[in-house]
Amino acid sequence: MRIINLILLFNLMVGGLAAQGQKINVVGVVKDNDNKSIDRVSIRNNSNGINAYTNSEGEFSIRADRADTLVFSKIGYNSRYVLSEELMTIKIIIMEKSPLQIDEVLVNTGYQKLKPNQINGSVVTIDRQLLEKQVGTNVLDRLNGVSNGLTFQTGRTNTNPQNKLGITIRGYGTINGALDPLVVLDDFVYEGDTNNINPNDIESVTVLKDAEATSIYGARGGNGVIVLTSKKSKTDGKTRVDLNYNTMWKEEPDLSKLVNIENEDYIGLEEKLFSDGYFDNQLSAWNAPPVSPIVYWLNQKRKNNITEDVYLAYRKFYVGNDLKKEYANHFYKIANTQQVGFQLSGGDIAHNYILSLNQDVQKDNYGQPGNRTNIRIANSAKIVDWIVLNAAASYSNAKNESFNIPSFGSLTGVGERRSVSYLSLWNENGQAAPFYKYYGKTILDTVGKGRLLDWNYYPAQEADQNLSINTKKEFIGNVGLDLKLFSGGDLKLSYQRHRQDVAIEDLFGEESHYVRDRVNSFSQINESTGEVTYPLPKGNILAKSTASLETYAFRSQFNFHRKITDHLIMAMLGFETRETKSWGDNSMFFGYHKDPLFFASVDKTSMFLTKPFGSYNSIGGDPLISPTIVNRFVSMYGNFYYGWKEKYSLSGNIRKDGSNLFGVSANDKWKPLWSIGAGYEITKELFFEQTPFAYLKLKATLGYSGNVDLSRAALPITASLTNTLVNGGLPYGRIGTINNPSLRWEEVMQLNTGVEWRLKNIPLSGSFEYYIKNGNDLYGISSYDYTSWGATGEIMRNVAAIKGRGVDMQVTYSGGWNTVKWQSTWIHNYNKNRTKKSYYPYDVTPLSRLVSSSGSQINPVVGYPLYGLAAFVWKGLDNDGNPQGILNGEISTDYKAINNSSLENEGAIRFIGSAIPTHFGGWINTFRYKQFELSFNLSYKGGYYFRRNSFSSNALLSNGTVHPDYNKRWQSIGDKTDIPAWEYPLKKEGRDGFYASSEVLVEKADHVRLQFVNFAYNIKLSKWNMGSLQVFANVNNLGIVWRANKHNLDPDSPESIPLQKNYTVGLRANL
Secondary structure, eight states: OHHHHHHHHHHHHHHHHHHHTOOEEEEEEEEOTTSOBOOSOEEEETTTOOEEEOOTTSEEEEEEOTTOEEEEEOTTBOOEEEETTGGGTOOEEEOOBOTTSOOOOOEEOSSOEEOGGGOOSOEEEEEHHHHTTSOOSOGGGGGTTTSTTEEEOTTOBOSOTTOOSOEEESSOSOSSSOOSOEEEETTEEOOSOGGGSOGGGEEEEEEEOSHHHHGGGGGGOTTOEEEEEEOOOOSBSOOEEEEEEEEEEEOOOOGGGSOOOOHHHHHHHHHHHHHTTTTHHHHHOTTOOOOOHHHHHHHHHHTTSSOHHHHHHHHHHHHTOOHHHHHHHHHOOOEEEEEEEEEEEEEBSSEEEEEEEEEEEEEOTTOOEEEEEEEEEEEEEEEETTEEEEEEEEEEEEEEEEOOOOOHHHHSOBTTBOOOTTOOSBOTTSSBOOBOSSSOHHHHHHGGGGOSOOOOBOHHHHTTTEEEEEEEEEEEEEEEEEEEEETTEEEEEEEEEEEEEEEEEEEEOTTSHHHHHHHHHHOEEOTTTOOEEOSSOSSEEEEEEEEEEEEEEEEEEEEEEEEETTEEEEEEEEEEEEEEEEEEEEEEEEEEETTTTEEEOOOOSSOEEOTTTOOEEOOOOOOEEEEEEEEEEEEEEEEEEEEETTTEEEEEEEEEEEETTSOHHHHHSOOOEEEEEEEEEGGGSGGGTTSSEEEEEEEEEEEEEEEOOTTOOSSOEEEEEEOOGGGTOOEEEEEEEOOOTTOOOEEEEEEEEEEEEEESSSOEEEEEEEEEEEEEEEEEEEEOOTTTSTTOSEEEEEEEEEEEEEEEEEEEEEEEETTEEEEEEEEEEEEEEEEEEOOOSSOOOHHHHHHTOOSSBOOOOBTSOSSEEEEEOOOOBOTTSOBOEEETTEEEOOHHHHHHHTTTOGGGEEEEEESSOSEEEEEEEEEEETTEEEEEEEEEEESOEEEOOOOOHHHHHHHOOOOGGGGGSOOSTTOOOSSOOOOSSOOSTTHHHHHHTBGGGEEEOOEEEEEEEEEEEEEEOGGGTOOEEEEEEEEEEEEEEEESOSSOOOTTSTTSOOOOOEEEEEEEEEO
């Protein structure tokens, strides 16, 4: 019996265990809060590691025990932990969107709206949430430090006047062309001023980086494309009201960053130079040029016009002056900007609308007022089931006033001496002091014998005498029809009109120095009677100028989208035409009075004997009407995408552009710009299910886009002018540009390879891309037969080339601990370029050209970076405090020979590196605890160099600039310093130039700065049947937290005024 009982008990136990371990097939569907199915949700069985995914309908099936825990996760949603037993009765899993994570939104390329997994090219989307981490009136400024592949090149440019943004995408694709990326606003190229755009109207920003993304923009996409997408109304039938308000304060500029020596030292130098006779030539010159106050009073003492005690009193006064402090106290104020925004939206699928109003009111650091008003309205109406009418209009009106306050740097110059440190806005009696910038005190005290207007320049009073008003108005109107022709096929017709008008009025008051100077210059004195006549009358002077821009654009585009079983086919074919006109005028009115309105009639053709030096001049100020410049583009383009099983994909673009800017041969030649790409989502493969990746996509693209310089033309350009009456008054023509029929767009080739990934069990995702970016047929100087056109022996043609390569990398973690949520994104970019082909007309070796470069402008030297730095090899100071270099392999102080030998022998020169960052990125973090949110961004730049300033004997003597390194100079044998001795008189030609261009003054520019800190408190208003309220505070431009150089210099603004900190408080309400 006992044996039977044991057998029964054993059977029961085994049966129970078998029942407990029995697998069941758990099925269900995953949806979001809006009851929409979610595909590609990862379901992981924590007990055995089995994984499954939801299909396109959100359905799933997975084997599990009843007691197993299933983890549901997807980027953009909060993870769910569910017992499989619960799913026996509850078949629907609801996943909430995570406010900290980036939703899988449609990416707007300007021509299409695509899912991220349908893009094989390289794009970055910055959503509204990330844009609001920074505050400002320009939407592009909010991209700084948060966009992968995009960088702000502070203080870097080339000679092209079209550069306005200071932004580059994946380095450079041009040498002499425009450097700015193309800006697209609501699907159309935007030609206006980005300061007109209201940041509160922008929903997202998409940065197109590689040829697959930019080739659809053809001849204008080579520098990358920034696509701005305005907000649109939701179609759920609800009416929404959004309010926002913020006020921002900007610190006063920190003039202490402008370095100079102490007043006592500067005055001591001037006294020594005076005693050595250095200023004698200036003091005895026939035109008595302006000299510094100390030199003037020293000369008066030498002439016995003042006593030693009087001079010492003046000297004591100047030693005690602090022009920086005086300037800041008198002119600078804390800048303030207030922004108020209102937005109303509503409607459903049949009709929806959005209306936004925004007002910015500001005062800058000079107290100069400005304001901007933005109004935007957009409507979408379904006329019939297959026709949707879209219409939008936006208006911007900005007005800024300026008092023509002199900059601080302009006040430190006296005649030839540019940096006199001891000047003062006030004299010893506390009255406004005159500054002698243009004419010497001796001349102004005697010219006209007291019969002219006061000719002195008083900077402290100028702000009250001048007013400049800049008004900028912009209108953009869009209208479009979306016609659904058949299932999967639609036709989109779009038209845009854009108009921007800028008007500038400069009013110079009767008491301003500008008016007094001009009136006095043309005043005529009858020496017999003493009578003064005024060909240029007393009174105000008004200068007016206008500039207008008008653009018309039309696009017809057919779109096809069809999914047939496992095959997804998308295509588009379009035609686009665009015309831009620009024109302007300017005029000047003398003796102007506003109310009652009148101005004087002035003889602008006669020549008058002018004061103070007796030259003959005409008054000028003739009205000028600029010719209308018309640019036309006609384009045809196409795009295709093929996907199979959401696993493999092929895509491509093709575009042909024609323009009146191109030569005949370029327009007639069929050479379209194109791209092709492929993608492979390897996680869709069965063999890849056991890997740690929830998503892994490999992609590659190759293609060509272009770059157009709108200031160049293939046809000859002439100007029709008329001589003055003195020169005969006959019309004449001037040839400005000769015929160049082969002129075409620059061509930028990009090869891009990359991987996008997301892990299963760790909330970690990212991307890695490697690219090659080469610019061909770039605008460059080419030799020209000057006998056929005598203006020059050079012409700009498509002859230059550059090579570039780089890496874009991004890693994002979205997790946290219990109630604390943390999202962290690390962006890292690497980019290097070098000149492949460039003509240079002078016979010099490449490195010798880079020695003289400061790195602030493009200097194309074959084999080296566009912004490159080279320097003379440094061998310290000799026993006389002279800098030493290398000549024919030996240490030498023969600077002229070193410089000349460098033209043939580069042994005296060393290439340092790039003057722009080759590595840059940022670390963006957001922490959330309940209703509290804290964000900050640490941005960094590395792999580049800058050249700092130092003491120069030549600069001290020629223009009075004395760097503080003067106090650290070599003075006797045994001094441990690299700063040469003061040399006077100058003995060795090229000594200071050699030192300034030597490697001892080149510093590593690597640094890390705290870009912004943002704190927010979120309040839910659901109990009042309302949305939410956010109160926030933001600090921007907090400064450098680490730098590689030991001189405490900001590489972006060495020895100049750095960006000031901005403090903002505000609120956002969604009702």
